[in-house]
Amino acid sequence: MSRLILKVAIDAPLRHLFDYLPLFNVPPPAVGCRVRVPFGRRSRVGLVVAHAPHAEVADAQLRHIHEAIDAEPLLTAPLLDLLHRAADYYHAPPGEVVVGTLPALLRTGRPAQLAPPFEWRLTNTAPAPDSVGRAPRQAALLRALAAGPRTEDDLDAELEGWRVTARTLASKGWVERAERAPEPAPTGAPPAAPTLSAAQQAAVDAITGASGFHAFLLDGVTGSGKTEVYLAAIESALAAGRLALVLVPEIGLAPQTEARFRARFGAAVAVLHSGLTDGERLAAWLAARDGRVGVLIGTRSAVFAPLPRLGLIVVDEEHDTSYKQQDGFRYHARDMAVLRARLESVPVLLGSATPSLESLEHAASGQYRPLHLHERAGSARLPQLHLLDVRHQRMTGLVSPALAAVMRDELAAGRQVMLFLNRRGYAPVLLCHACGWVPKCTRCDAHYTLHRARRLLVCHHCGSERPAPTACGECASGELLPLGVGTERIEADLATLFPDHAVLRVDRDSTRRRGALDAHLAAARDGRADILIGTQMLAKGHHFPAVTLVGILDADQGLFAADFRATERLAQTIHQVAGRSGRGDLAGRVLIQTHQPQHPLWQALLGGGYGVFARGLLAEREAAGWPPYSHLALLRAEAAGAQEALWFLGETLSLAAEFGQAGVELLGPVPAPSPKRAGRYRAQLLLQASRRAPLHNLLRRWLPALAQLPAARQVRWSLDVDPVDTY
Numbered sequence: 001m002s003r004l005i006l007k008v009a010i011d012a013p014l015r016h017l018f019d020y021l022p023l024f025n026v027p028p029p030a031v032g033c034r035v036r037v038p039f040g041r042r043s044r045v046g047l048v049v050a051h052a053p054h055a056e057v058a059d060a061q062l063r064h065i066h067e068a069i070d071a072e073p074l075l076t077a078p079l080l081d082l083l084h085r086a087a088d089y090y091h092a093p094p095g096e097v098v099v100g101t102l103p104a105l106l107r108t109g110r111p112a113q114l115a116p117p118f119e120w121r122l123t124n125t126a127p128a129p130d131s132v133g134r135a136p137r138q139a140a141l142l143r144a145l146a147a148g149p150r151t152e153d154d155l156d157a158e159l160e161g162w163r164v165t166a167r168t169l170a171s172k173g174w175v176e177r178a179e180r181a182p183e184p185a186p187t188g189a190p191p192a193a194p195t196l197s198a199a200q201q202a203a204v205d206a207i208t209g210a211s212g213f214h215a216f217l218l219d220g221v222t223g224s225g226k227t228e229v230y231l232a233a234i235e236s237a238l239a240a241g242r243l244a245l246v247l248v249p250e251i252g253l254a255p256q257t258e259a260r261f262r263a264r265f266g267a268a269v270a271v272l273h274s275g276l277t278d279g280e281r282l283a284a285w286l287a288a289r290d291g292r293v294g295v296l297i298g299t300r301s302a303v304f305a306p307l308p309r310l311g312l313i314v315v316d317e318e319h320d321t322s323y324k325q326q327d328g329f330r331y332h333a334r335d336m337a338v339l340r341a342r343l344e345s346v347p348v349l350l351g352s353a354t355p356s357l358e359s360l361e362h363a364a365s366g367q368y369r370p371l372h373l374h375e376r377a378g379s380a381r382l383p384q385l386h387l388l389d390v391r392h393q394r395m396t397g398l399v400s401p402a403l404a405a406v407m408r409d410e411l412a413a414g415r416q417v418m419l420f421l422n423r424r425g426y427a428p429v430l431l432c433h434a435c436g437w438v439p440k441c442t443r444c445d446a447h448y449t450l451h452r453a454r455r456l457l458v459c460h461h462c463g464s465e466r467p468a469p470t471a472c473g474e475c476a477s478g479e480l481l482p483l484g485v486g487t488e489r490i491e492a493d494l495a496t497l498f499p500d501h502a503v504l505r506v507d508r509d510s511t512r513r514r515g516a517l518d519a520h521l522a523a524a525r526d527g528r529a530d531i532l533i534g535t536q537m538l539a540k541g542h543h544f545p546a547v548t549l550v551g552i553l554d555a556d557q558g559l560f561a562a563d564f565r566a567t568e569r570l571a572q573t574i575h576q577v578a579g580r581s582g583r584g585d586l587a588g589r590v591l592i593q594t595h596q597p598q599h600p601l602w603q604a605l606l607g608g609g610y611g612v613f614a615r616g617l618l619a620e621r622e623a624a625g626w627p628p629y630s631h632l633a634l635l636r637a638e639a640a641g642a643q644e645a646l647w648f649l650g651e652t653l654s655l656a657a658e659f660g661q662a663g664v665e666l667l668g669p670v671p672a673p674s675p676k677r678a679g680r681y682r683a684q685l686l687l688q689a690s691r692r693a694p695l696h697n698l699l700r701r702w703l704p705a706l707a708q709l710p711a712a713r714q715v716r717w718s719l720d721v722d723p724v725d726t727y
């Protein structure tokens with residue numbers, strides 16, 4: 001007799017699906033529906049990804065599902081297809097991909113629909129609050145509702161224990177509970193779109209004229225009006241009754257992008273990012289799935305959001321490495337966006353002022369169609385880049401006299417200055433002047449960074465903190481010297497150098513609280529701060545019209561990094577930071593402080609701009625056989641002992657030789673560049689291949705086998721396909 005087996009994905013670190021039987025006498029749950037299933041001794045939420053005639057396990061082991069959760073599939077067929085291929089490409093456990101990318105509340109089995117919000121309001125018979133003066137709780141609730149209906153969420157926040165009171169008042173007929181009417185859509189005409197330049201219009205025409213899958217690389221200098229191109233292309237998709245998905249690299253960028261998109265598209269815009277509460281995330285996800293959203297803006301994981309009638313995908317700042325998930329299911333959202341567009345036969349638009357070398361190579365080889373915006377929109381001009389030779393200069397912290405002089409002129413003219421330093425904290429090292437003692441994180445073998453305002457030593461590797469010492473741990477001397485300079489220290493130096501000007505620091509520490517980043521950025525835009533000092537966070541995408549001078553304080557840091565992508569990153573960062581300046585009517589200038597003014601990288605970057613520089617880098621990559629001219633996968637392992645990770649990787653190496661590794665080079669194993677982190681020792685093995693197929697063929701056979709190695713039990717290991725950094 002033929003029977004039906006449910007193939008279920010469960011969020012567990014196992015590289016296979018699980019077989020279950022449906023319940024008796026009810027139709028089996030469809031593919032795409034969630035089910036609750038017995039799993040070991042507990043029960044788990046899984047998702048049915050296929051129906052099959054046969055089970056992989058013996059009959060005695062087959063169990064029935066506990067219950068079907070969804071009546072309708074949660075995920076559409078093309079989305080399930082995308083997730084399957086993603087799991088296959090990244091060699092990730094299918095459950096981690098299919099279930100792990102759902103909003104948290106759906107993973108726990110919550111119904112896939114929203115309870116409508118309820119509100120409480122007064123009836124006509126409600127007495128005045130003062131007339132129930134002897135019942136203070138009743139009076140308080142009546143008073144709260146006298147100002148107008150309140151949602152249950154509001155009341156929860158305002159009045160403790162209000163529910164009991166509400167029931168009492170309802171029994172008297174004084175208050176009632178009702179479903180809240182949806183918010184009225186905002187009225188008023190949306191702001192008129194600017195008249196597009198010829199280059200913008202050509203880009204929009206190319207995108208809207210495409211039918212089916214096409215990948216476009218919109219390579220446009222900062223401030224060239226890429227966003228206007230996105231908006232116009234989306235407008236045309238919406239007009240055709242299709243929806244758009246817009247990916248942005250950071251939550252920090254989502255609110256601004258959201259504001260700009262809302263101004264154009266109003267209530268059709270929804271956002272999905274990690275700054276939302278679980279409930280908000282679920283609401284946005286469901287609204288998208290139900291087609292109540294016209295434009296979904298989100299960070300990385302939004303690439304897996306369900307959207308019926310998808311018409312266009314936009315990936316803003318496509319070069320940004322935060323599109324790569326760095327733990328668990330290590331996917332690259334840009335690459336998934338391109339794959340999704342292909343599966344759903346829609347155009348995908350990748351935009352950047354500093355495209356990744358991968359995308360430039362794809363454009364050169366004809367896989368992506370390049371679109372260019374060479375000039376800034378309106379009257380804004382591109383800033384000039386200059387090197388400041390700081391050798392032999394008497395620095396105040398990291399500020400050279402020449403930089404300080406230019407800053408003074410700009411500030412005197414009422415303009416804003418932005419300084420950039422990719423190192424947070426006060427000082428990266430604390431040192432005893434008497435004996436040389438340096439406090440170190442014992443779990444990482446790394447120096448602590450001094451955070452002076454919070455009076456803490458913080459390990460930037462593992463995040464551990466301890467109170468900053470006031471005396472040496474070895475000799476008890478009180479003379480502890482902070483060495484080196486972080487953003488917090490620059491902030492203090494600037495207060496001394498420019499006592500009459502407001503300084504604002506923007507980094508991970510100053511923006512810890514929810515909403516703090518937005519508040520800081522608003523202060524910067526409104527001109528409430530004259531000097532902005534920040535890390536990378538300040539560099540990305542923000543628009544400050546009054547900034548005319550950008551100073552890059554310690555550019556040499558990026559010249560000497562170990563990773564082969566370091567120069568690409570440095571060039572992108574400098575161009576992005578530079579792009580913050582001169583976006584208004586005023587011309588901008590960028591001063592790069594360096595001790596290496598002759599370095600060929602500076603010559604290339606200043607001589608030809610990012611495009612020329614990137615072509616040079618591509619030639620180097622090709623000669624050296626690095627991506628995008630080869631394909632990488634990195635096997636990482638970590639263990640409690642110093643040797644286990646290396647041993648394990650050594651065994652995986654022999655295993656690969658057994659499987660036959662033609663076309664794949666295995667490099668290592670070697671200790672990771674910072675081998676000890678959070679008390680564990682780390683090592684890695686790099687796989688490199690000039691073609692993808694042999695690499696993936698090897699991985700497909702090798703991974704299940706290495707999971708079975710006895711040595712695998714002593715280590716934690718993970719595979720990173722297309723790693724964005726190799727440390």
Ligand code: ADP
Nearest residue numbers: 194195196197222223224225226227228377378
């Ligand atoms: P990008 O996304 O490339 O950094 P934006 O789209 O943010 O650039 O544009 C930069 C500025 O120029 C914005 O203030 C935008 O409103 C303005 N802008 C863009 N295109 C035009 C245009 N065609 N006409 C006038 N202003 C424009």
Ligand code: ZN
Nearest residue numbers: 432435472475
């Ligand atoms: Zn000492």
Ligand code: ZN
Nearest residue numbers: 441444459462
């Ligand atoms: Zn540490």
